[in-house]
Amino acid sequence: MSAALAIDDLHIAAGTLALVRGVSLAVDYGAALTILGDTGSGKTLVAEAAMGTLPAELSARGRVGIAGRDFAAGPGAAQRALWGRAIALLPQEPWLALDPTMRAAKQVAEVHRIVRGAAVAAAGDASARDLSALGLAAAGRKYPFQLSGGMAQRVALAAVHAGGAKILIADEPTKGLDADLRDDVVALLRGEVSRGAAVVTITHDIAVARGLGGTVAVMREGRIVEVGDAGAVLTAPTHDYTRRLLAADPAGWPEPPVRAAGPLVLAGRGLAKRLGGRTLFERLEIELRAGEAVAVTGPSGCGKTTLGNVLLGLLPADAGRIDRPGGHAPVRFQKIYQDPPAAFAPRATLRTSLDDVCRRHGIAWTTVADLMERLRLAPTLLDRRPDQVSGGELQRVALARVLALGPVFLFADEATSRLDPITQQEVLGVVRAAIARDGISVLVVTHDRRLAAKVGSTVISLDENGVAPATQRTAAC
Amino acid sequence: MNGASARDGAAAVRVSTRRAVGMALLAFVFLFGLLGPMLVAADPARQNLSRILAPIGSDFLLGSDHLGRSMLARLAHATRLSAGLALLTVISAAVPGTALGLVAAWRGGWTERVLVALADGVLALPGLLLVLLLAALAPGDLWPLYLGLSLVLWVEYFRVVRATATTLLASPQVEAARLLGFGPLHVVRRHVLPEIAPLIGTLMAFGAGAAVMAIGALSFVGIGLRPPVAEWGIMLTELLPYHAEAPGLLLLPAGMIFVTILGLQLVGGRDPR
Incomplete structure (x- = not known):
């Protein structure tokens, strides 16, 4: 086999349920292969089969060729001898994969010493060289918790590098990173390709696939539905699913309607908040009007969620005041959460959760039933628990739950960041419809600037220094 | 996904066998204590000095x-007293x-500060000392x-409840419930109790075991209950001098304690991974 990594007719099943069906892929040295797909498409299983790290309860058949050696796909780790030396995995969320009790430089040196067999002093030197090559010379003395997400990603890459593997598998390398850092990671991976590595990237992010170039394989329900050159697949897709996936990319969404905004529902005047000795924002002015969405964006930790919680009255502001003109009941100010299962009682069925709300507020069950229909939720979902439905479904149930209360204000806190692009589009479509139809005022908090620009008629950017706000494209009043 | 659920299923079956054995043992103890004193006509205190150590x-x-x-009569009454007292104590x-x-x-x-200080104060006292103190006030009575x-x-x-509930009350599910207009009672019933119930169950099982042991040990050393009351610890003390002549007799109250504690451990404990 000439390819660096070749997967031939890979099947993976859990009992009788087929999870991966007949996947064949190959990538050469100095080339990039991106596997693009949603949660549950089986893309991570393909990577695990290549590494030989499939969970023991899964059965697999097919062949995996690594650097000219041939393995039967399956649980167990026949490939173990090649780990780190020929094939390596760049873990998801590397700040969790690094040893929290070890300084960065030591973690890289350890690989030089143990995997490569270098002497202690030589390993230390090599580690310092690796880190400075990635622009991390100063970070060597730091512990993982002192590193930013991007820096942790680089340290992990340096550690992977140190083993000398020329085949690199990156599993969701941009998960949990902001848009700016995402481009950074893509540049890092491209650097690996240009140095002659075979880079396999698993992602659900079209922007990552586009940035990496090379070959793109689109996976859905365990099958590769489309494979080809990134430029071709991502501009002129032939498969219907790829088309829907591309259409769900916020970059391609229509601009938000600029509407005559309704009456003021909620306003923050001169708000300031400090948290953990840092000023998140001060002298911040924000107005939310009926039938309008305001988007707040910024890197993680900039205080955008805190701003929403202050506006909802969940947190006190250090200075300034919140106005709620219109005298609406407090229960009409609602919130949608980032992690849908976390917002429901885990042991109660969805019917119980919704019924509780109806009873508490004397709402007829038909209101909920109508909303379920409007949000295209099957009534059979009601008898399941939150962990038995998909994230997208549960987020729509959460929307139905708050819409039943006739809200005037809705705070969507990263409400789609854990959803795949198609589901994200669906959920935000429902939110948009609620804005237009019921004249709800919505505050959308997101780290995704493109998304913010597409949903908010006003966009507020908070940056790390807490200096706010740059307001763009204010709706005509 | 499917593999994981199959694994969970197997674990559930294993747990239920273990629990079932524990439940069976506890059911035996419970029924013996509940029905034994009614079914056994003999008076547990009635002596018959011509038929000793039969x-x-x-x-x-x-x-x-x-x-x-x-x-038999003594054991039945002792079971009612010891197990009943342990149950009452944990509740x-x-x-x-x-x-x-x-x-x-x-x-x-x-x-919270006052309650934590109170709990810490109790923890600082050796537990048995408190019981001894109370027992000294009313020798031979049950209530101390x-x-x-x-x-x-x-x-x-x-x-345990405070630590778990503090985390839960800060969780998004509770924040969402508060925003939806629910009060403390609903939050506790729907969001907190279902989460802490298994923990409390485990604590109660182990606590009942500790109570059985404590009651038995205190009676064994002559504090708390006194002869001729039939109680496992008292029976052990009384029969200990005759261990050579009638070892079987000594094993009866000891066996009851063993069966009760084993049952509680099986029901309350968790399978090793």
Whole structure:
């Protein structure tokens, strides 16, 4: 086999349920292969089969060729001898994969010493060289918790590098990173390709696939539905699913309607908040009007969620005041959460959760039933628990739950960041419809600037220094 | 996904076998304590000095002790007393412990500080010392044992419930429930109790075991209950001098303690991974 990594007719099943069906892929040295797909498409299983790290309860058949050696796909780790030396995995969320009790430089040196067999002093030197090559010379003395997400990603890459593997598998390398850092990671991976590595990237992010170039394989329900050159697949897709996936990319969404905004529902005047000795924002002015969405964006930790919680009255502001003109009941100010299962009682069925709300507020069950229909939720979902439905479904149930209360204000806190692009589009479509139809005022908090620009008629950017706000494209009043 | 659920299924079956054995043992103890004293006609205190240390299986079904009293009758009454007292003790420790833990987690501030200080104060006292103190006030009575043990045991419910509830009350599910207009009672019933119920169950099982042991040990050293009351610990003390002549008799109360504790451990414990 000439390819660096070749997967031939890979099947993976859990009992009788087929999870991966007949996947064949190959990538050469100095080339990039991106596997693009949603949660549950089986893309991570393909990577695990290549590494030989499939969970023991899964059965697999097919062949995996690594650097000219041939393995039967399956649980167990026949490939173990090649780990780190020929094939390596760049873990998801590397700040969790690094040893929290070890300084960065030591973690890289350890690989030089143990995997490569270098002497202690030589390993230390090599580690310092690796880190400075990635622009991390100063970070060597730091512990993982002192590193930013991007820096942790680089340290992990340096550690992977140190083993000398020329085949690199990156599993969701941009998960949990902001848009700016995402481009950074893509540049890092491209650097690996240009140095002659075979880079396999698993992602659900079209922007990552586009940035990496090379070959793109689109996976859905365990099958590769489309494979080809990134430029071709991502501009002129032939498969219907790829088309829907591309259409769900916020970059391609229509601009938000600029509407005559309704009456003021909620306003923050001169708000300031400090948290953990840092000023998140001060002298911040924000107005939310009926039938309008305001988007707040910024890197993680900039205080955008805190701003929403202050506006909802969940947190006190250090200075300034919140106005709620219109005298609406407090229960009409609602919130949608980032992690849908976390917002429901885990042991109660969805019917119980919704019924509780109806009873508490004397709402007829038909209101909920109508909303379920409007949000295209099957009534059979009601008898399941939150962990038995998909994230997208549960987020729509959460929307139905708050819409039943006739809200005037809705705070969507990263409400789609854990959803795949198609589901994200669906959920935000429902939110948009609620804005237009019921004249709800919505505050959308997101780290995704493109998304913010597409949903908010006003966009507020908070940056790390807490200096706010740059307001763009204010709706005509 | 499917593999994981198959694994969970297997674990559930294994747990249920273990639990089933534990439940069966506890059911035996419970029924023996509940029905035994009614079904066994013999008086547990009636002596028959001409028939002492009768062997098991003679006209006394489980033999007779050193004073010729029916072991079956004594064992039945002892089971009712020991197991009943243990049950009463854990319930009266669990209910206030849980309630105060919830109050501390919900209110925070000085309420929480006062309650935590109180719990720490109780923890600082050696538990048995408190029981001894109370027992000294009313020698031979039941209530000092019961009250003393409850006063010692409520602290662990308080601490576990407060810690768990504090985390839960800060979670998005509770924040969402508050925003949806629900009050403390609903939040506790729907969001907190279902999460802490398994923990409380485990604590109660182990707590009941500790209470059985404590009651038995105290009676064994002559504190708390006194002869001729039939109680496992007292029976052990009384029969100990006759271990050479009638070892089987000594094994009866010891066996009851063993079966009860084993049952509680099987029901309350968790399978090793």
